[in-house]
Amino acid sequence: MSDENRRETPxxxxxxxxxxxxxxxxxxWAGGLVRAMLGGASRxxxxxxxxxxxxxRMLSIRLKELTESGLVERRVVETSPVRAEYHLTExxxxxxxxxxEVESWANAWSRPQPGR
Numbered sequence: 647m648s649d650e651n652r653r654e655t656p657x658x659x660x661x662x663x664x665x666x667x668x669x670x671x672x673x674x675w676a677g678g679l680v681r682a683m684l685g686g687a688s689r690x691x692x693x694x695x696x697x698x699x700x701x702x703r704m705l706s707i708r709l710k711e712l713t714e715s716g717l718v719e720r721r722v723v724e725t726s727p728v729r730a731e732y733h734l735t736e737x738x739x740x741x742x743x744x745x746x747e748v749e750s751w752a753n754a755w756s757r758p759q760p761g762r
Contacts, residue, residue, distance in 0.1 A: 683733070
């Protein structure tokens with residue numbers, strides 16, 4: 647649909663925030679990362695351990711995207727050696743009931759695909 651046609655559709659503006667949220671959370675690993683952080687993981691290694699199968703590279707990419715989207719805050723801790731911690735922002739923590747409902751739905755309705 648062209649941008650011109652989108653502006654003429656009354657529901658397009660109403661869908662934009664939802665579409666943006668799904669773009670962020672619908673990326674592979676993003677929901678799992680937020681869920682892990684809701685569970686208390688904050689250091690890179692803790693988050694990686696809480697999300698089986700994610701590579702270091704993909705974890706770095708997703709954390710950067712979640713930080714840019716305002717769901718995660720990166721804090722540098724001045725220790726020796728210096729380390730970074732990742733914490734959910736207020737908007738990231740607000741996803742907790744949403745992710746609980748998605749998990750509940752998945753447990754009731756979603757079946758793992760063989761070979762995945």
